[in-house]
Amino acid sequence: MKQLFTLVLTLFISFNCFAQANLNRCGTFNAIQFREQQQPGYLARTQACFENAKQIADANKANRSGSDTVYRVQMVFHVVYNSALENIPDSVIYSQLEVLNEDYRRLNADTARTRSEFLPVAGDPHIEFVLATTDPDGNTTTGITRTPGSGSFIGYSPFADDVKKEPGGKAPWPTDRYVNVWVCNIFFGIVLGYSYPPSNAPNWDSLSLSTDSALQGVALHYAAVGRNFSQPIDQTVAGGRTLTHELGHYFGLRHIWGDSTGCNNDDGINDTPYASDASQQTCDTVINSCPDAPTDFHDMIENYMDYSDDRCVNMFTKEQIGLIHAMLQTSRAGVATVVTGTGIKNAENNFETIQLFPNPSTGTIYLNAQVKNGKNYSYEIYNAIGEKLTGENNLTSSSNHRSIYLSAQPSGIYFAKITCDEQVVVKKFQLVR
Ligand SMILES: [Zn+2]
Secondary structure, three states: OOOOOOOOOOOOOOHHHHOOOOOEOOOHHHHHHHHHHHOOOHHHHHHHHHHHHHHHHHHHHHHHOOOOEEEEEEEEEEEEEOOOOOOOOHHHHHHHHHHHHHHOOOOOHHHHHOOHHHOOOEEOOOEEEEEOOEOOOOOEOOOEEEEEOOOOOOOOOOOOHHHHOOOOOOOOOOOOOOEEEEEEOHHHHOEOEEEOOOOOOOOOOHHHHHHHHOOOOEEEEHHHOOOOOOOOOOHHHOOOHHHHHHHHHHOOOOOOOOOOOOOOOOOOOOOOOOOOOOOOOOOOOOOOOOOOOOOOOOOOOOEOOOOOOOOOOOEEEHHHHHHHHHHHHOOOHHHEEEEEOOOHHHHHHHEEEEEEEOOOEOOEEEEEEEEHHHOOEEEEEEEOOOOEEEEEEEEOOOOOOEEEEOOOOOOEEEEEEEEEOOEEEEEEEEEOO
16 A cells, blocks of 8 residues: 555645745645644544555455446536626536546546557546436525625635635535535635545444535636636636536545655556646656656656646546546435436437427527437526526427427527437527527
């Protein structure tokens, strides 16, 4: 077992580490260190959880190849805002789901940029993400909540954990059933996101676990959500990969360079090469900062758990995926359902056709959805700020060409969310007066 969490705890716990000119892609390491100061023993619990999952992953290894198990993870996005800019529209969150469902199924177009030396270890994580459709009280939900924030969480602590508390922020939905993502202005926009790795290792005291549970999830800077190229943020992080990275931490993965400079630290994962440091937002395909044996590899700048530009990262390794799956079978089991052989890749085939026309429309829009195998489908129409305008349930292919009357609505962008067997397809359209 390679050495984990060997760093001097207090070294990085200062505001100075955030006060750099460049964006800080990830606050997870600092957040973990800060928690250890507040709750001594936290690091040991986290490491015990990692090692437990490693053992399970190693045991699973023999069965992993060829498995078609798909994990479906339900998410809720809590938008806690202090300005209209921070109150990001649903469309940006939908684009974030698209990014996750590409990256965690290796359906992303830039897999073509994975260098050949890493193709043998690059894998499909077999995880898909859906917005929750039922809230903790059993009511129908869009999976998105919106809360005017007090602003007190910004700068109030080194991290944004106050955004997870009321008043001022938004309390989590049960973190053992939902992946909570808080979207806010983290620390004056310097940190793009952070999350806590699983720390509910077996046989640890329940008191410490209860203090952990309300903080589990991801805090994400509002401008780092989705494919959000219009926001005033560095283009190197505009591809929605911040959440791909932070969910990696949420599922127990660590930075591939081991969070400390030099070649003696590692992430505890065997098929990621050693690297002496983060590849700071570069796409340097020449760099090889540490030797590996028996084969020496370049630094794996393609890995989502590096700090590379969103335009360079495109892969998880099979061992990283094995660890994530082990967490989904243990510490994170509650947030996922197992779908065997019918992931999003296949479920898209539920629909023969989805047409929405005319687009743009002057008031009435027609939906033609043809569904296979006599299944039912439903649709909902939302405006750009996420208000549901209308919808219908239990439709079949024979009731095609639904007429949707929107003449009372102003000009603008709208979204149709069409659902079949929990498979959601979102289409954008425009009303023009
Ligand atoms: Zn990170």
